[in-house]
Amino acid sequence: MQSEELNKYGEVYVKKYPKLKVKLVDGSSLAVAVLLNSxxxxxxxxxxxxxxxxxxxxxxxxxxxxxxxxxxxxxxxxxxxxxxxxxxxxxxxxxxxxxxxxxxxxxxxxxxxxxxxxxxxxxxxxxxxxxxxxxxxxxxxxHTTPAMQTPKTLENLDSCENWLPRRVMSVWRIAGIVHGLEGWEELECGYTMSNIDKVWEACLKHGFQPLRIPALSKT
CATH class of the missing domain: 3.40.50.720 (NAD(P)-binding Rossmann-like Domain)
Structure with a gap:
């Protein structure tokens, strides 16, 4: 979706193409959920x-x-x-x-x-x-950038980004996958966001799991 300066988090596309049949999902609500749980x-x-x-x-x-x-x-x-x-x-x-x-x-x-x-x-x-x-x-x-462990049933997957561990996928990609699996019709772009709890629970339901948080020093 790029940034606020370039296309207002995808809002420009929606306004330019009001009859766009593709659902734009920027993954921001899932990113927030992952961060809060990290x-x-x-x-x-x-x-x-x-x-x-x-x-x-x-x-x-x-x-x-x-x-x-x-x-x-x-x-x-x-x-x-x-x-x-x-x-x-x-x-x-x-x-x-x-x-x-x-x-x-x-x-x-x-x-x-x-x-x-x-x-x-x-x-x-x-x-x-x-x-x-x-x-x-x-x-x-x-910690890693916003990401989750992929389901064990997902095959032929190495790593999503070269800075993420094996079988770990960025939330920006996961959000689109879950959006499609759930059949949601709403857009998530511009300054709007999906319900954070709903997106988080849907991800867990489909087998995506949070990553382990690095241990903090006790000293």
Whole structure:
């Protein structure tokens, strides 16, 4: 679906071709579901870094609703999220100039090497981007980009992307497969999203499984 700047997450196609028979599915709702299920239980605060995409905004909002503090380090990012959330952030959206106090980072395109170096030892980086960040820290943990383990019944599959393990598929592809298997008619593009819980449950029903979260350092 590309980005907001190029085609507004696919919305341009729908407006240009209103009678389009193909269903556009950008996978954003499944990406959000996978990210939420990748955050270790008991987490009380996270730091969001990188370009704020549709997925990043939705994840941050969902975390605030769950009572988890969401921190950003730039004023423009705070204003964008605050405007998107309105009064629904439950007071959990905060500005923070400190990187070292957060052990869970939700990261996307634009995460800099300098920022990674500021992370405290044992930090878990969880990407919301389609491409993984450069792994600079050997004393930190890096989760995969949004992806799931494929069903055992799916044959002749190596890896979906060269940075993913064998038999693991990106959610952007899985979403389209599940959409077709379920016979759903709605579009998922532009700034709209499917029901996150519904998409997650459908994926599990069809045999897709979440990936194991890298173990966090106890020191």
């Amino acid at each position: 955050i270790p239980k008991g987490t009380s605060e996270v730091l969001v870094r990188g370009k704020l995409t549709k997925v990043a905004v939705a994840v941050a909002f969902a975390l605030c609703q769950k009572g988890i503090q969401v921190a950003v380090s730039r004023e423009d990012e705070y204003e964008k999220l605050d405007k998107s959330f309105g009064i629904k952030s439950e007071g959990k959206l905060v500005m923070s100039k400190s990187y070292s106090s957060y052990k869970i980072w939700i990261v996307g395109d634009g995460l800099t090497e300098e920022e990674q170096r500021k992370a405290t030892k044992g930090t878990l980086f969880i990407p919301f981007s389609q491409f993984p960040p450069k792994r600079l820290r050997k004393d930190c943990f890096y």
